[in-house]
Amino acid sequence: MTAPRSGDVLREPAPDVHDTTRIGAYLRWLQHARGLAFDDYHALHRWSVDDLDGFWSSVWEFAGVRAATPPAAVLADPTMPGATWFPGATLNYAEHATRPTGVAAAAPAVIGVSQSRERVQLSWAELADQVARAREGLRRLGVGRGDRVAAYLPNLPETVVAFLATASLGAVWAACAPEFGAHSVIERFAQVEPTVLLAVSGYRYGAKEIDRRDEVAQIRAALPSLHHVVGVPYGPGTLPETVCWTDLLAEPAPPAFDPVPFDHPLCVLFSSGTTGPPKAIVHGHGGILLEHFKNHLLSWDLHPGDRMLWFTTTAWMMWNSLVSGLLAGATIVTIDGDPVHSGLDWQWRLAEEIGATLMGASPGYLMACRSQGLAPARHHDLSRLRQIGAAGSPLPPEGYDWVTEQFGSRVLLNVGSGGTDVCSGIVQGGPWQPVVRGEISGPCLGVAAAAFDPAGHPVVGEFGELVITEPMPSMPLGFWGDDDRSRYRAAYFDTYPGIWRHGDWARFSSSGSCVIAGRSDATLNRGGVRLGTAEFYRVVEELPEIVDSLVVHLEDAHGGNGELLLFVQLAAGHEFDNALRERIAGALRTALSPRHVPDRVISVAAVPRNRTGKKLEVPVKKILRGAAVDEMLSRDALADPRALDAFAALPAHHGWETA
Numbered sequence: 106m107t108a109p110r111s112g113d114v115l116r117e118p119a120p121d122v123h124d125t126t127r128i129g130a131y132l133r134w135l136q137h138a139r140g141l142a143f144d145d146y147h148a149l150h151r152w153s154v155d156d157l158d159g160f161w162s163s164v165w166e167f168a169g170v171r172a173a174t175p176p177a178a179v180l181a182d183p184t185m186p187g188a189t190w191f192p193g194a195t196l197n198y199a200e201h202a203t204r205p206t207g208v209a210a211a212a213p214a215v216i217g218v219s220q221s222r223e224r225v226q227l228s229w230a231e232l233a234d235q236v237a238r239a240r241e242g243l244r245r246l247g248v249g250r251g252d253r254v255a256a257y258l259p260n261l262p263e264t265v266v267a268f269l270a271t272a273s274l275g276a277v278w279a280a281c282a283p284e285f286g287a288h289s290v291i292e293r294f295a296q297v298e299p300t301v302l303l304a305v306s307g308y309r310y311g312a313k314e315i316d317r318r319d320e321v322a323q324i325r326a327a328l329p330s331l332h333h334v335v336g337v338p339y340g341p342g343t344l345p346e347t348v349c350w351t352d353l354l355a356e357p358a359p360p361a362f363d364p365v366p367f368d369h370p371l372c373v374l375f376s377s378g379t380t381g382p383p384k385a386i387v388h389g390h391g392g393i394l395l396e397h398f399k400n401h402l403l404s405w406d407l408h409p410g411d412r413m414l415w416f417t418t419t420a421w422m423m424w425n426s427l428v429s430g431l432l433a434g435a436t437i438v439t440i441d442g443d444p445v446h447s448g449l450d451w452q453w454r455l456a457e458e459i460g461a462t463l464m465g466a467s468p469g470y471l472m473a474c475r476s477q478g479l480a481p482a483r484h485h486d487l488s489r490l491r492q493i494g495a496a497g498s499p500l501p502p503e504g505y506d507w508v509t510e511q512f513g514s515r516v517l518l519n520v521g522s523g524g525t526d527v528c529s530g531i532v533q534g535g536p537w538q539p540v541v542r543g544e545i546s547g548p549c550l551g552v553a554a555a556a557f558d559p560a561g562h563p564v565v566g567e568f569g570e571l572v573i574t575e576p577m578p579s580m581p582l583g584f585w586g587d588d589d590r591s592r593y594r595a596a597y598f599d600t601y602p603g604i605w606r607h608g609d610w611a612r613f614s615s616s617g618s619c620v621i622a623g624r625s626d627a628t629l630n631r632g633g634v635r636l637g638t639a640e641f642y643r644v645v646e647e648l649p650e651i652v653d654s655l656v657v658h659l660e661d662a663h664g665g666n667g668e669l670l671l672f673v674q675l676a677a678g679h680e681f682d683n684a685l686r687e688r689i690a691g692a693l694r695t696a697l698s699p700r701h702v703p704d705r706v707i708s709v710a711a712v713p714r715n716r717t718g719k720k721l722e723v724p725v726k727k728i729l730r731g732a733a734v735d736e737m738l739s740r741d742a743l744a745d746p747r748a749l750d751a752f753a754a755l756p757a758h759h760g761w762e763t764a
Contacts, residue, residue: 111543168398173364188576195364199272205434207409220442239270242353250275255299287323289741298330307340311443367391385585396579397429409434415465453481468500475507501643502543571611627722629658671703713748
């Protein structure tokens, strides 16, 4: 039997895809309403990027967007940056999230799962009532259109309610998860100058009780714009001198939603802050509404009554995507706490218990389940599960194999890549696309994604810069405080004027599938050949002695090969010796090429990752050149705040800071 290879098709679209999925319903609608028919996904995608007016207006109509005033056009100005979408239209995101079609008022809208308290469930009627009450409470505190409401909250039903209430007023939402320390929170919230802060006194993570009262006090003292602090009852004790959450929601009020322009700010999402000060990325009501309708209906295939389970914190754009499950009429599950505290299979147990139809998981989690020999489909009733989403970092081919072995063709593995910058996917799969081993199925609908060489020419079959050549409605309105848009242009448009450069290193095949090999500023230039870091990791981390790894290339200022450095975190019970070094070198030489063999292999206690699981190649490289850890990034941006300390001690010992 031939061993599986990257690029092999593991799953074709189901035969009944046109009859059972939302994209099938959309295709029928297109034929009936527009007289359009497409033979396959590639043809549909071509139309979606060649006729932006036609595609995005079809999403608007198919999803049933409700506008107080209709748009005068679809795409009035396609110039990037600054494309103008749906001018004249007024609407409100929160109205669509609390009033989806096809759901019963008594059906569950939000299920809150927590380590800190008993489970909470809100029906659609209760969600609408609480949003209306919170809106009235915020209005009593003086919050109006354009004011900023900041949240230092975990992923709770109250957080969802507060976000939708803020949006209903036309105020602007900004959030940080409570695992962030005061310095990181202040660094972010000070940029947007909130008038109201919602906070908790602490939370529980695994066996550990985390008290955040001192951090809240520091945040309050550092934000002179604050007029009020609302204390959400959660964690140890209470917060002094606050408006209690129950008092905020004390007054009943009818549901109301202020119509705002399509490009009115909805929320500010902050970049990770691991390669510089966090960017305050502003997203608009209409752009997020339309993009998430497109994604959640046509790619994630969410139906009214579905159950969406995706572990995330409030600091990651996946939280916004989770909340937008409400747009499709799906029940969303908010999770707070350590998802592996009671065992690696806890998320699978929860998926069985709540009847998840879409379960999101990080590639790291899926690979850990594979490594530990879990068999979720055999040990749990996951018969309702139709789709597993994977995002946050590249999934190795072996991860595709594991999901296929567990679930067969019944469950769609939807691997995607996108980012906070567009608050959605750029490339991913869907019910009408094949699953390709080790590769992402292709560009999302409405996303003109490609790989460019340094001269700005598209390349196929080789790696290049991931770019978007046509505007998307969910591209940011800008960065908060960047009035002349200079930082915004520098972040995305300086390399290829008029073209969005996303910052990932990507390769598209002739059939449209895609490989993301890591950040383009972390790729390795060995003898003039650029190598993606993901290629290293899938080989090295298959060795039983290695739990995690990180690779960087320190260039030679005089034009030599420089040094290729591989850092490895050992599995328990294994020793780092010359035999292991040789095994690593041999595996890389055989699976990849002699160019991939590192000059040095160094054992470290932990590989540094940010809180969404991404490895921090660029910060490590800067630290090895002599940069100070605390001056370059906040430790609160790290999953393990101490993970960079070992790297900070290395430059002086090896002389890399003067290389």
